[in-house]
Amino acid sequence: MIIQLKRRASQADIQKTVARLKQLAVETGANIRYHTVQGEELPVIAVKASGADIAKIQEERLRQLDCVEDIKRIADPYKLASKSYLDRRTVRVGDIEIGDDRLCIIAGPCAVEDEKQILQAAREVKTAGADMLRAGAYKPRTSPYSFQGLEENGLKLLKLAKEETGLPIVTEITDPRNIQMYLHYGIDVYQVGARNCQNYDLLKALTALHESSAAVLLKRGMATTLDELMNAAEYLLSGNVRNVMLCLRGIKGIDLKHTRNSIDTGDISVLIQSCNIPIIYDPSHACGKRRFINDTSLGAIGHGAHGLMLEAHPNPESALSDGPQSLYTAKDIDSTSGLARVIQNARRYYGFRRNLTGG
Numbered sequence: 001m002i003i004q005l006k007r008r009a010s011q012a013d014i015q016k017t018v019a020r021l022k023q024l025a026v027e028t029g030a031n032i033r034y035h036t037v038q039g040e041e042l043p044v045i046a047v048k049a050s051g052a053d054i055a056k057i058q059e060e061r062l063r064q065l066d067c068v069e070d071i072k073r074i075a076d077p078y079k080l081a082s083k084s085y086l087d088r089r090t091v092r093v094g095d096i097e098i099g100d101d102r103l104c105i106i107a108g109p110c111a112v113e114d115e116k117q118i119l120q121a122a123r124e125v126k127t128a129g130a131d132m133l134r135a136g137a138y139k140p141r142t143s144p145y146s147f148q149g150l151e152e153n154g155l156k157l158l159k160l161a162k163e164e165t166g167l168p169i170v171t172e173i174t175d176p177r178n179i180q181m182y183l184h185y186g187i188d189v190y191q192v193g194a195r196n197c198q199n200y201d202l203l204k205a206l207t208a209l210h211e212s213s214a215a216v217l218l219k220r221g222m223a224t225t226l227d228e229l230m231n232a233a234e235y236l237l238s239g240n241v242r243n244v245m246l247c248l249r250g251i252k253g254i255d256l257k258h259t260r261n262s263i264d265t266g267d268i269s270v271l272i273q274s275c276n277i278p279i280i281y282d283p284s285h286a287c288g289k290r291r292f293i294n295d296t297s298l299g300a301i302g303h304g305a306h307g308l309m310l311e312a313h314p315n316p317e318s319a320l321s322d323g324p325q326s327l328y329t330a331k332d333i334d335s336t337s338g339l340a341r342v343i344q345n346a347r348r349y350y351g352f353r354r355n356l357t358g359g
């Protein structure tokens with residue numbers, strides 16, 4: 001259930017509504033949980049309980065309150081993420097509006113490796129037409145012997161790349177204790193990686209971002225269901241972080257001989273029908289091979305993706321991580337192993353699809 005309050009509702013109105021809600025729960029023995037959040041336009045109280053418990057709450061007794069605008073019963077376990085609450089939300093990062101008319105392209109190497117590499121990547125990614133630069137400073141790797149990232153020094157270099165190119169920065173956060181450091185370096189988008197999709201302590205800690213303009217890019221875990229993903233996003237939304245994007249990146253499947261993961265582009269269509277959050281697709285981690293990136297990107301757009309996250313490196317053969325799936329940042333426009341061509345194709349196809357579907 002979502003209780004929407006009137007536009008001018010004061011703190012006292014919110015408290016009055018919560019008090020009435022609690023009173024109704026006590027009277028009926030309903031076991032409920034609630035969050036008060038600033039909704040897209042109006043302040044809202046999201047109430048969650050089992051179907052039987054929520055049915056006990058008498059809507060009329062809440063509607064009696066002058067400050068209540070509307071009450072929506074939402075069957076989905078996720079409330080604020082649900083399409084029944086809000087048709088769609090857009091996310092703003094700097095001048096970029098994600099989930100709207102323009103396809104959002106996030107690109108960059110898997111990891112920040114050194115100053116020369118990240119500055120070259122940043123310049124070339126910008127020239128190729130990307131909107132944001134992405135690279136990892138803290139890398140959660142399967143093997144402890146693999147390159148683990150430059151850590152704080154990586155964040156410093158990303159700040160430098162942003163100062164030079166003006167591109168907003170996307171980078172992964174792995175540890176709640178680092179949030180203040182990331183804020184200090186002006187990180188624009190906090191990527192929650194596949195391994196942390198259901199790390200609820202991290203998600204709860206990230207609600208500290210609600211007072212900043214930072215956004216969160218929540219990646220699907222490799223064996224995470226769509227409902228689990230939307231519930232994970234609900235942790236952020238119910239903590240007042242409204243700038244949330246979801247990112248699909250392939251899942252574990254039965255045949256991983258040819259691609260790194262099972263390509264889950266079809267799930268974009270499903271998500272778009274169930275939830276209101278913009279969807280980014282990451283073909284790089286889904287495919288694991290450069291030669292599939294162009295087609296998979298177009299497939300993702302065909303299913304309605306609002307953006308792509310593409311790994312691209314100035315010299316993939318010498319990349320410290322994920323070279324085989326990285327596009328060349330500066331290969332000429334005729335090659336689909338180059339970032340510029342993939343972006344050009346993706347933008348054209350996005351426009352074409354919008355004309356076909358009417359948006």
Ligand code: PEP
Pocket residue numbers: 110136140192193194195219249285
């Ligand atoms: C990454 O984005 O570089 C990464 C490690 O991805 P994932 O969390 O999806 O495995």
Ligand code: MN
Pocket residue numbers: 110311321322
């Ligand atoms: Mn990677």
